[in-house]
Amino acid sequence: MPKVSTCSSRSARLRSFVQEFGDKVFSTDGKIFYCKLCGVKVTAEKRFTVQQHCKTFKHGKCLSRLSTKDSRQSLLFKNSSTTSSSSSSSSSASPSSMNNGSEFSKDLCQWMVSSNIPLEKLHNQHFRQFLETYTSHPIPSESTLRKNYLSTCYEDMLNKIRTSVADNKIWVSLDETSDVDGRYIANVIVGTLKQDQPGERFLLDCEVLERANHSTIAVLFDNSMKLLWPNGIQRNNVLLLVTDAAPYMKKAAKGLRILYPKMVHITCLAHALHRVAEEVRGHFPDVDRLVSNGKKIFIKAPLRVQKFKQEAPLLPLPPQPVVTRWGTWLDAVAYYCENYTAIEKMFNGFDSSESTSIKAVKDLFSTTLAQNLAYIKSNFCSISGAITRLEFVGTELCDALDTVKSIENELNRTRGEISDRIKTKIESVLHRNAGYSTLCKIADILSGKLATFEDDTELSPNDLTFFKYAPVTSCDVERSFSKYKTILSDNRRSFKFENLKMHVVINCNCNSEN
Template identity: 40%
Template sequence: MLKIWISKFPDGIYTSNGKIVFCQPCGQKVTCTKFFQLKQHDETAKHKQSLNRYQQATSSSQQPFLTPESFDTEQTDPFVEDLCDALIGANIPFFKINNQSLKYFLTKYTGRHIPDQSTLRKNYLKICYKNSIERIKRHIGNSFVWVSVDETTDPLGRYAANLLVGKLDVSGFYPPNLIAVKMLEKTNFETVSRFVNTGLRDFGVKEENVLLMVTDAARYMIKAGKALSVFYGNMTHVTCVCHALHRVCEEIRGKFPDVDELIANTKKPVLTRWGTWMTAVEYYTTNFYMALF
């Protein structure tokens, strides 16, 4: 029935696999259980604008379109998916796509309808996430891995845990990949252990392939490492030397309250970034009188 409906329109404008109708100019599926619904879509201003751009593009070069065999009932537009992936990769916020100048530029030179930011967030963000996870899985394969977990706070003071997994290979070092982020109500060895175990299980890492775990030297992290070693028998837990040095710096900071007050009343360092307080001390040691006068 759907193929009969689309045959009443110019060839190539609509395609169907017998289950849904896909509008090539608009780059989206058209929900229609009656012919008049398809006709209504065909008469919308958005479709007419997209059709005009589509015809201009196809007149200069043959624009590929989806065949009935290339999509199913959950079909997404490859162009929009790639656009979403590019924005994420370039660290460009989705709301930028609603900028009229940018939208006009992309529409002009691609001949495609540029979706609203909400479309990217609702329909494509999860797809790009799943594709990224699959790429990481293919890269790691059945290799041994090392993991790292860290906890930080966001601007609202909420606790966020991050889990990274890296490939262990004798051929060289491979940068780790972030595979899980979760907001925690509180941070202790139980919440961290559960987060790591769930993240590795969902990612599909074999328990015997986890050889190394790297964390800071916080007490709850050490306790979490001991708890996880029960499940990951081959895992060695290593604490970060930089964190140990940072704790030494924190002890020194506590012994010199006047110096701490000086630094706090000028350019305050980011205390959670290790060594920034000591760097500030070194600066004022050399430039104290210049900064004072």
């Protein structure tokens, strides 16, 4: 007598359980027995184990909700109802496609991660009760979302990026930083290059580097392209690489050009202007001390803040520039120049014994300081505005390069010994940026001028048309680092990096303004 197949007997048993306990509650694909109300797999080796599941508190609560269900729609998730019968028979469809609860859990995970709401918030009973009340769905636990749905949301996001990029020409921007745990973190941004409008941009990858050097950067770049095009890297579609001016970045880009022959490498022009601004700061130590100590006077000093607002109600508090935040030091100089008399009177009214910063600022006030402020504002503060314009998303290449050339021309018209050093600095910064001259020639061609490429570029005439909205700054990758550090806050340090990576990629791309 022929033996009955174990697989077929198991499939028949599971289908019989579905018929017995109801296809609105359970479903099967012949291998897995799935509770659609609870959103979990159920052991179904025997009828007894199914009955045990039906007696659990969670299942009973879900059944109660099902029996009292009305036409109320979910206020948080559209088109989500308590349960719905599958459009296909339970014997031919998989539980994931039939189960509305799993879709709800996936949407819930996507919503929380993209909104940067910690999944641990699901442990809060008030939050869970609110969701259960207004969605009529059983709310999964934090571990269920993290283990079963986070990776699915991440893969969906990668597929969305791949679909958007497809066969388009692209630009890539990458940079590295260190996080609070001392790891070298590198982010890779990709964006599409279009001929008639700004393209989309995405955070493609976030990885930990063993060390920051040209070798690890080159490997990261190539692996990211494999992630983007898993069926084969389209090397001729990579037209532009934007990085900072670190020597190892330049060395990595030089090596990558062998594999990506059409790729133009440019170092961030906003970084370049910031380095010029730093050169200005270095030549005026007294002004730098004024800016540095001026912001310290009002830190954790509510009485001084109150006095300042009483005596100068229309005057904002002194700015608090950050050296690494491009152009903010020059903005602070402009503030002190415009309000010098009021600031001097205000600071001289403070008691020097209360703070060393007050004493330091009082000692700085002089005719020389006032004249230096006027000189900087008159000749160099326009650099800050240029950096801001370069940071705009969707700027045409010609406009961005005109901004840089305008600053270069303004600096060439300035006078004085210090001015000569600043001119030398900007000339040096732009000269060492090999991709800058290439993009200038491309911009000339797109503007109707003739230009000749001196390097071995392999760009075709049609390739040049895709540079119309090419970026010249690495602002996008810097913004992704800001989001990374926001997610990895002090009370969320227990992240495994693999989970952290998925959180960052989903969050950045769900909230990107393309």
